[in-house]
Amino acid sequence: MIMTTESKIRAALAALTLTVLSLAQPLHAGDDAVAELHALFDEEWERTLRESPETATYLGDGRYNDRWDDISPDAIERRHASDRAVLARLLRIDRKALPPAEQLNHDLFRRQYERRIEGHAHAQFLIPLNQRGGVQTADEILEVLRFDNAEAYEHWLARLRALPKLIDQNITLMRMGIEEQRLHPKVVMQRIPAQIEKQIVDDPQQSPFYAPFAGFPDGVPEAERRRYAKQARRVIEREIVPAYRRLLAFFVDDYLPACPEDVGAWKQPNGAAFYDWAVRRYTTTSLTAEQIHEIGLAEVQRIRAGMEAIREQVGFDGDLKAFFEHLRSDPQFYYASGDELLTAYRALSKRVDPELPRLFGRIPRLPYGVRPIPDNIAPDTTTAYYLPGAADGTRAGWYYVNLYKPETRPKYEMEALTLHESVPGHHFQIALAQELGELPQFRKNGWGMTAFVEGWGLYAESLGEELGLYQDPYSKFGALTYEMWRAVRLVVDTGMHHKRWTRQQAIDFFMANAAKSELDIVNEIDRYIAWPGQALAYKIGQLKIRELRTRAQTGLGERFDLRAFHDRVLGNGAIPLDVLEQDIDAWIAAVQAPSE
Secondary structure, eight states: OOOOOSHHHHHHHHHHHHHHHHHOOOOOOOOOHHHHHHHHHHHHHHHHHHHHHHHHTTTTTTGGTOOOOOOHHHHHHHHHHHHHHHHHHTTTSGGGGGHHHHHHHHHHHHHHHHHHHHTTOOOOGOOOTOOOOOSSGGGGGGGGGOOOOOHHHHHHHHHHHHHHHHHHHHHHHHHHHHHTOOOOOHHHTTTTHHHHHTOOEEEEGGGGGGGGGGOOOOSSOOHHHHHHHHHHHHHIIIIIIHHHHHHHHIIIIIIIHHOOOOOOGGTTHHHHHHHHHHHHHHHHHOOOOHHHHHHHHHHHHHHHHHHHHHHHTTOSOOOHHHHHHHHHHGGSSSSSSSSHHHHHHHHHHHHHGGGGGGGGGGGSOOOEEEOOOOOOTGGGGGSSEEEEOTSSSOOOOEEOOSSGGGGGGGGGGGHHHHHHHHHHHHHHHHHHTOTTTSSOOOHOOOOOOOOHHHHHHHHHHHHTGGTTTOSSSSHHHHHHHHHHHHHHHHHHHOOOOOOTOOHHHHHHHHHHHHOOOHHHHHHHHHHHHTTGGGGHHHHHHHHHHHHHHHHHHHHHHGGGOOHHHHHHHHHOOSOHHHHHHHHHHHHHHHGGGGGO
C-alpha cells in the first residue's frame, strides 16, 4: 500500500535505517565477496528488466514485449521494499575485501540504491505523465520494436489488450496525486488533453497502435495476417479508445482543475527537500541550488561576451538584443521545409563521422541514423533527442530531430546540436559504454548519471572546430547559443524551483540572453517546470570535464594526448563527477610517473 502522509514516510525511512544497520555486518571476504557482489548485480539487472518490460524493450531485450510496466500502488511499494532489501544485502558484503575495481562497482551500486530509496519519499510516481510523454503517447514504443515474425505480433496484441489497465493505473496514481497535492502546474499540463485526443479515433486503422498491422513480413501467413489485424481493430475500438476517453474525461474534469497556477517544485509537499534531492540526483555533486544559480549567472556573462565579439565581427549595426531578433527573423537562417531540414541534418552527420579518429582512439561499432520526431509530440517537445540502440547491437541508435515549424529551427544551431546528440556526443558515449564488456550491466547503461551523460554531450559541442566544423561566424555563434542555453538553465531552473520565479520571469531571462526562437524557449521552460533539476546536469557536467581537460593539459604539458584523455573519460562508462575527477587525477599521475 502506498504511503500517503509525510509521517508515514518518516516512520518507514526510520525503520529502513534500523534494518540496514542491523544487516550491515560483513559476511564475505576475498573471492567470495566478488562472487556475491556480481551475483547481486546480475539478479538485480534481471529484476530491472522483469519489473520494467518497457525498459527491456528499449534496451533490445524482447523477453517481456507482451506487457507494460506495472505501476499499481502495490507494485510500486513492492519494488521499494525490494530496493531496501537489496541495499541491505549489498552492505553485508565486505567492501574492504574487494579489489579496487570492485570497490568502485560496490560504491556506484550503493549510491544508485540510496538515491532511489531516498527519492521514493518524494512520490514523483504520483505524477506519471507530463506534456513530454506518458501513457498518452504509449505508441512511441513502436519506434524500437521489430515486427519480423508472428511472435512479435502476438506480443503487440497482448500489450494492446493490457493497455486499458495501464491507463487505469495512471488514473489511480493521478487521483492520489490530487489528494497529496503532488501535481505539475496547469500551464504545462493543459497541453495534455490534445495529446490524449489524438488517440481517440473513429476508425481503428487510423490509430497509431494499428501501424504494425498495415504491413507484414513475408514469414507471416495470410490467414494469420487477417486474424491479427482483425483482433487489433477490435481491441483498439472496444477497449483502447474507450480507455482513452476515460482518461480524457478524468483529466479535463478532475485533474487539470486541481493543478496549481504557480510553477516550481516548492509547491509540492516538502518541496524544498524534493528539489534538494533532485539537484543532488542530477548533478551527482553536493552543490546547492544557490551555488548553481550563481555559477549560471557567471557563465551567462562569460558566454554573452563571446556573443558580443561575434556580433561585432559580422558588422551587425545594433545591440545584442537586436542581433538576436535578426537571427530569429531573417529567412536566410532557416530552411523552407521539414524535408530540407532533415536532409541537412543527415548530411551534417556524415561530415562528422570521418573526423572522429583524430580525437578518439576508440570508436563505437554501433551505427546510428537520423529520424524526425513523431508528429504527435513534435509541437510540445524539444529540438532533438537521442534514443540509444539495443545493448546487443541488433538495433541502431537514433538521433531524432524536430521538423515542426522549420522556420523556427536555425541553420546555425545544427552543427552544435548534431555534435551533442549523435557523435561524438550521446550516441558515441552511450554506444561505447555498451561495449565495455567487463562492466556490470547497471554501469554499461549509465542510469542516473545525467551529469556525466549530458555533460559529455555539451562538452562534445565544444569539439566542433577540432572536427572541422564552426568554420563561419554564424555557426560559431550557434555553438555559443547552445552553450548559453545550458548556462541559462542553471539560472532559470533554480530560479523557478528554488527562488520562486514565475514562468514569465524565466522566459524573459531566456529571451534576453539567447537567440533561440520563442517557440523553443517556451517549450524549454515548460520542460524545466515538469522536470525539476534535470536541466542542471548539462552545464555542471561540462564544466567539470573542461576543468579536468585543462588540469591534464597543464599537468602533462607536451605529454598530454587528447585522444588518450577522451578514451580515459569514456573508459569507465557514465560515472559520478567526483569519481571521474579521481580517475583523471590518477591517470595524470600515472602519465607523469615514468619521468619523475
